[in-house]
Amino acid sequence: MPIYDAIVIGGSAAGLSATMSLSRALANVVCIDSGRPCNRWTSESHNFITHDGENPAHIKSVAREQLEKYERTTFIDDSVTILEKRDVDSIFKVVTEQNGEILGKYLILATGVDDGVERSSIKGIERFFGNSVIHCPYCHGYEFAGGKAGLFLQNPVLLKHMIPTLYNWNKDLTVFSSIDALNEFGIDELKKKGIKTYTEPIIKLNGDAPYLKSVTLASGDQIDLDVLYTILDPIVNLKEQIAQLGVEFGEDGLIKTEKPFQNTNISGVFAAGDCQSFMRSLVVSTYSGQMAGVGVAHSLQVSQWSNV
Numbered sequence: 001m002p003i004y005d006a007i008v009i010g011g012s013a014a015g016l017s018a019t020m021s022l023s024r025a026l027a028n029v030v031c032i033d034s035g036r037p038c039n040r041w042t043s044e045s046h047n048f049i050t051h052d053g054e055n056p057a058h059i060k061s062v063a064r065e066q067l068e069k070y071e072r073t074t075f076i077d078d079s080v081t082i083l084e085k086r087d088v089d090s091i092f093k094v095v096t097e098q099n100g101e102i103l104g105k106y107l108i109l110a111t112g113v114d115d116g117v118e119r120s121s122i123k124g125i126e127r128f129f130g131n132s133v134i135h136c137p138y139c140h141g142y143e144f145a146g147g148k149a150g151l152f153l154q155n156p157v158l159l160k161h162m163i164p165t166l167y168n169w170n171k172d173l174t175v176f177s178s179i180d181a182l183n184e185f186g187i188d189e190l191k192k193k194g195i196k197t198y199t200e201p202i203i204k205l206n207g208d209a210p211y212l213k214s215v216t217l218a219s220g221d222q223i224d225l226d227v228l229y230t231i232l233d234p235i236v237n238l239k240e241q242i243a244q245l246g247v248e249f250g251e252d253g254l255i256k257t258e259k260p261f262q263n264t265n266i267s268g269v270f271a272a273g274d275c276q277s278f279m280r281s282l283v284v285s286t287y288s289g290q291m292a293g294v295g296v297a298h299s300l301q302v303s304q305w306s307n308v
Contacts, residue, residue: 003103004030006296007094009080009238010110012037013056013282014273014289016063018108021293023070027300030074030102031067032094034237038112038274039282041130043210046139048282056282076102083107083241090268106296109242109255109264109271110289113280116233123204125232131210133228139281140227141169147226150174150215152202156181158231166229167193174223176202176215198223236275245269252278261295262288270295 006022008015011033022029039045039056046052051059067073082095085107092107117129125133134140149170153159159181166173174196175182182190182197190197200217205228207213214222236242236254243249248256248265255264255276262270272288274280 001101001103002028003091003105004028004074005104005300006030006106006108006293007032007092007102007104008108008110008293009083009094010108010112010273010275011035011064011075011077012039012060012110012112012273013063013285014112014275014292015108015110016060016067017286017289018110018270018272018293018296019073019289020063020067020070021290022297023067023073025293025297025301026072027297028072028074030076030104032076032078032080032096032102034079035077038115038234038280039130041115041117041126042134043131044140044143045282046142048286051282059282080238080241083238083245085245085266085268092268105268106299107269108262108289108292108296109238109247109269109275110273110285110292111237111242112274113234113236116235120232122202125205127209128205128207128212128228132207132212132226133205133230135229135231136280137166137169137229141166144227145169146172148172148174148224150176150223150225150228152176152215152228152230154178154181155231156184159185162229163190163195167195170227174198174225176200176217202228234274247271254278257288260291261298262292263295268299 005027006029008018008031019031045056078096078098084093092104094102176198179199202215204216214224246266250256255271257271257276262272270292272292273285
């Protein structure tokens with residue numbers, strides 16, 4: 001069985017960027033892609049120069065096509081089930097559903113996150129998520145500037161950041177949160193700025209997908225909105241398997257990494273993209289993926305130099 005120089009788990013922006021860095025460093029690299037990136041829900045990507053407004057699936061397909069010319073690069077479209085590091089030789093073993101065992105000297109985790117769309121109790125959210133139900137105004141706020149915006153968050157810390165941020169794009173703003181979180185922010189201040197508040201949970205989304213028209217509250221009331229900002233329940237993909245490797249996670253639930261090369265606390269394991277960064281965008285993921293790839297490539301080069 002061949003032993004790759006590096007195994008990259010994840011075939012979206014971070015994983016593809018890491019794969020390209022390694023490919024151009026003459027490393028034998030395999031990239032495992034489950035085909036379920038978190039941005040699969042959206043039709044447009046923004047704030048990525050030369051790619052503004054492009055479908056992220058198209059950006060990914062172009063990257064895959066460009067990587068095909070590197071003869072030492074292998075792609076496997078499959079889902080990972082097991083991650084292990086062998087004690088005898090520190091080789092990483094990755095087991096996939098269809099292709100069995102894959103061995104590598106280094107491991108780059110670019111697994112991304114599961115936003116929780118399919119776990120959400122809000123009826124119809126999958127019809128709008130990533131298009132008019134979003135979490136990042138820097139990615140999509142421009143398209144909804146001046147419209148009716150809603151913010152659905154329970155976390156008081158995030159609320160303090162998001163309300164002033166969204167007010168930049170949308171003065172017609174409605175906040176859906178708990179009374180405690182609203183009081184902590186300051187309801188009087190919100191009223192002075194004309195920001196409406198509701199403490200009832202949102203149970204349903206209405207509109208002609210992907211365009212949101214209104215949200216339905218538990219009381220049955222409908223509130224007209226053009227866009228709803230929310231953070232659901234993002235969880236790092238393969239979190240249980242990653243934790244079994246001994247990789248440390250931060251209080252935010254993301255993988256802890258060291259800059260600049262994205263290494264984790266486990267020797268030979270690097271992480272890039274959304275699984276290790278709260279700032280989620282194609283640019284950030286691409287950058288961290290490149291740095292992880294360079295970090296692994298440099299480690300390989302130092303090892304080869306020492307063994308000559």
